[in-house]
Amino acid sequence: MYFSKFTLTTVVAASLLLGAAPALAEAVLHRGNSGEPQTLDPSQTSLEIEAFILKDLYEGLTIYDAAGDIVPGAAESWTVSDDGTVYTFKINPKANWSDGSPVTAEDFIFSFRRVEDPKTAAGYSNILYPIKNAEKVNKGEAKLEELGMKALDAKTLEITLERPTPFFLQLLAHQTALPVNKASLEKNGAEFIKPGKLVSNGAFELAEHVQNDHLTAVKNPDYWDAANVKLDKVIFYPTEDQAAAVRRFEAGEIQLVYNFSADQIERLRASYGDQVHVNPALSTYFYSFDTRVEPFNDVRVRRALSMAIDRDFLSREIYKGAQLPAYSLVPLGITNYGKPEEPDFATWTQIDREDKAIELMKEAGYGKDGKQLEIEIRYNTNPNHEAVATAVADMWKTVFGAKVTLSQIDISAHYAYLKEGGKFNVARAGWTADYADAENFMTINMKKNPTFNYGRYDNPEYDALVEKSYTEKDPAARSKLLHEAEAMVLRDQPIAPMMNFGQLWLVSNKVKGWVDNGSNDHLSKYFSVTE
Incomplete structure (x- = not known):
């Protein structure tokens, strides 16, 4: 076959351009x-x-x-x-x-x-x-x-x-x-x-x-x-709809997904193997009680409600082990703190917790033989949080005969409302360490930190212990102060720690x-x- 000089040059140039095309593609x-x-x-x-x-x-x-x-x-x-x-x-x-x-x-x-x-x-x-x-x-x-x-x-x-x-x-x-x-x-x-x-x-x-x-x-x-x-480029997608996010991952539209419904772990692992990442985090999942609002201003009511939450059920049935039951404010894994404190009821059986919870609630004048509890649980839109709220509502209904309603809203609005001091009954929240020190978890219950002290817990003795830790130079003595503070907040239960987070990623x-x-x-x- 005959090629003119022009034709040959054109073919060579085209070949070079085709060969270079992949290198010129954007990395997105x-x-x-x-x-x-x-x-x-x-x-x-x-x-x-x-x-x-x-x-x-x-x-x-x-x-x-x-x-x-x-x-x-x-x-x-x-x-x-x-x-x-x-x-x-x-x-x-x-x-x-x-x-x-x-x-x-x-x-x-x-x-x-x-x-x-x-x-x-x-x-x-x-x-x-x-x-x-x-x-x-x-x-x-x-x-x-x-x-x-x-x-x-x-x-x-x-x-x-x-x-x-x-x-x-x-x-x-x-x-x-x-x-x-x-x-x-x-x-x-x-x-x-x-x-x-x-x-x-x-x-x-x-x-x-x-x-x-x-x-x-x-x-x-x-x-x-x-x-x-x-x-060359990163595109972030607000994937609050977790089911939709997983579908987009499976379709190859999204390459990283942060948070997905825990009930999908087994199915996703079967299909995608090591592309499913479940990693322990320095994080605590909790419910916050508004201590400004009756009856949540009564420590007996808060403790009773916390006792009645079956954390093992939440971990096993809703999160399939991706989150672990927790009774402590501070998660495990902070080396300079050691083993976190726990409330007295952490070692009891769930039946014993519920029996004691009924007694406390009766003392406070509520429960099946007293005034009916009316509780609204607020949470940010998320199928896992909805499942947890539904389960906890059923626990409180069963143990106390409470009338429980659920209220969900998108994550931005949920936290904006809490940070701005909006009143509530019970609100879902979580805390992930900003730095690996127990003090970071203590600050969220201090009066001077209204942004994150959603329930407006006010305990001068607690605040004083945390403040004293700031000037204590001896690591062991500092840790002791923070342990005392954690024990105090777990006694008062302005928040009910429920689980320690696992980070769920699809990669x-x-x-x-x-x-x-x-x-x-x-x-x-x-x-x-x-x-």
């Missing part, structure tokens, strides 16, 4: 996220579903690596004074914002002051309280300029603490400690979190956000480690770089996808 990760984020403002964040997105967009001084260990982030290194109260961070000289401007020490000072500024009303401001004067600033008792931070030069940041804080580097990896771009915020106001306006310093930048549909982040070419980021075998970890931090910068 499709991530299921179990709800729509309330915010992309680090100062207002509180949920895991927000953290997954925010930590892709922004980068703190420290970050978690794929295995869940603290490693350098925007700070390439740091030193700590001999007394453990002064941290000096060297910010990576290559660290830039997505607009090309450098990330500086002043950026972190501006961002941390903003979190502690009372006008910001940051729900997680307490994360930074170990910094000198942070709590005073947040309460309006000190000026913003008195926050214990200063720039030694453009790329050197010094942070002074109130006291030695062994977990401080973990706090800096929390989404509240992410920096925001001052110029963008001052120019755009509340709109600074919108696509086209959000200036970030993480591995990705915000390209598109369609509420309740998807959020797209694209690779940030100005990120200091961009050369090692293998993804496609096309996703490379996944590592199970207790912190449940999974930055997209560590992933790649294959066809």
Whole structure:
């Protein structure tokens, strides 16, 4: 066959283009996220579903690596004074914002002051309280300029603490400690979190956000480690409908799914094997009682209701062992704390618990021989939470003759209502450690932390024990104080711990770089996808 010079050149060029096509294809990760984020403002964040997105967009001084260990982030290194109260961070000289401007020490000072500024009303401001004067600033008792931070030069940041804080580097990896771009915020106001306006310093930048549909982040070419980021794009989908999320995973539309109905574990494992991940977490699933509302302001009623919950049934029948029965506020696995405390009834049989619960309820004037209990259980939309609420309602009806109703709402609205102080009877909630220290679980029942003390538990003695732990330098003595505090809150039962979480993930075998970890931090910068 005869080819002209032109024809031969054309064929060769076409062959080269076809051969190069796969290399030119975008590397896109499709991530299921179990709800729509309330915010992309680090100062207002509180949920895991927000953290997954925010930590892709922004980068703190420290970050978690794929295995869940603290490693350098925007700070390439740091030193700590001999007394453990002064941290000096060297910010990576290559660290830039997505607009090309450098990330500086002043950026972190501006961002941390903003979190502690009372006008910001940051729900997680307490994360930074170990910094000198942070709590005073947040309460309006000190000026913003008195926050214990200063720039030694453009790329050197010094942070002074109130006291030695062994977990401080973990706090800096929390989404509240992410920096925001001052110029963008001052120019755009509340709109600074919108696509086209959000200036970030993480591995990705915000390209598109369609509420309740998807959020797209694209690779940030100005990120200091961009050369090692293998993804071009990450698309987050608010997959609150867990059954739909699983169907999309099975159809290959989504490659990561966070949280799925536990009754699907056996079926999914049979079909997808090691693509199903169930990993223990430093998390506690609990019901919160509103101590402002009768009869939940009566410790006898709270204890009785907690005793009547058959945690073994919930773990076995609803979660198929993916969550374990729990009676403690603090989960197992915090090495510097040891075995958590338990309430007195933890070792009793379920029959004995129910008998004692009936006695307590009778003392309080409620139950089958007293006033009828009317209880509303609030929970965020989720088939597992619905199954738990239905089961607990049946337990309370059977044991006490209670009239129990269920109320569900989407996750953002559920937690917004609780954080804003809305009144309720019983509300589902959970707590995942922000850092591996028992103190993190204690703070959610302190009066000074109304954002997460949903039931407004008010016990000065409890608060004093936790406060004293902050200044106790001896690890054993500090642990003892926290154990005393936990024993106290378990005696009063403002919350009823029910189970310790397992992290449920579906991870496609096309996703490379996944590592199970207790912190449940999974930055997209560590992933790649294959066809």
